[in-house]
Amino acid sequence: MTTETLKPASQAPRLRMPSAASTNRVRFPGILRSEAIKLRSLRSTVWSYAVLVLISLGLAALMAATLASSIEGQVPAEAQTAIVMQVSSFPVALGQLVAAVLGVLFIAGEYGTGMIRSTLSSVPRRLPVLWAKSLVLFATTFLVGLVSTVGAYLIGSPLLAASDVAAPLTDPDVLRAVVGGALYLALIAVFALGVGTVVRSSAGGIAVVLGIILILPTVLQLIPADWAANMIPYLLSDAGLGGLGIESGTPGGLEPWQQLLVVLGWVVASLSAGAILMKRRDA
Template structure:
């Protein structure tokens, strides 16, 4: 009688689960289109913004912090739009499987479920970071001639420029993971996008209005802790005076502080998502 113990005792490997999630992600045609649109928008918006006149005088060159601030602002201008694409991707990578019932096969292959969800998150994070970084740096090189023609000194190697450009890719990735976590919790594309876009687009407008009406520091603190406002510090130029922060603001975040707050959002939501996925039926 043939022995089948080897096949029955075969163990799942992390590499195998990651590979399967990568295959699933790239086999969906809409994923490639979304990442392609993300990159194209970053480049197009960067080129459009760089064509504007930033110099006050055509005979004098712009250097120093002002020039570096312009370079950062130009090449991160598209993030406010492309982050919405990342939200859609983060939601669809899991809610699409819930809607088709494929999630049952995924959890049947990885019974403990945690490994499958972590693999999905890793694949989403890596692809989103790479796509966003490509878009930002393509924008930087494409916009370079336009800025140089306006006598704006472009120094992409400066840490005050390099770090915010990398931070923009980190911010987009972390928002995609936030959408992924809510997707696991809600198991609905529409519900996930409503919650995440509400946090990103609506809350940063409503909470400051509330704070202005009641003149309360807690409202301003809460506003600073919203994903959009905290994450925005990741790609803000360190000396950029255009970021509104009044003297009465209860909480002021720098880049690392914004990263910490956004990371806390991700950790809390993803931990809740994994706990619920293990507890309830698929």
């Protein structure tokens, strides 16, 4: 007859159950990867960036050919640099609209489909999602914008060279226009992301952003008052196109670095409003 010795309950193996905090905790690099996958998987991302590049190349070629045909005689060196800057950065004025639409769709599309609920349930603190979206959108749009502005320079330069107008890409002013154009496009996209977070509607967010970029400057120009004229240099598009080297001679007495701060102020205000509402409102 055999006897079985039972272990006391105190000696039984203990299993550690994961806490809710540990299972729900998602590190920021993982959130970044998730948002990068989302951005790549959006159909709007592909056509938006494709349109942005095609617009830049096409408009640069058109403007360079137009300017080259109208140039007569010898052009001073400073004027040559200004012309090359204008050709390289001219497409950004239209490209900003594409970047703005993409920025709104990146967040408002999730609200529209309801996918934002699963996103925020996996990241209960919520705000890391907004920061990750901002970083991914900024980096991607900056790279695509840089391809667009450099491509505009490479297409426009040979056409201008036929009229003896040339400036190297390493010229500080040309480089400021090329890099500044890409930076401005990236900041516009992030600004639109903040607006989309506040509005949570694709159509509404696009309407608000395009109204700020296009309609607001026109409205202020039509108001015959000093306060309206004094506000124009502090508008998003006016400060951006001037401070980032895309346009020169923007009125208002602001230095380029001050205009850059104005653009950053718009972006910070947009993201701050979006962060506050994302934290307080239900998904």
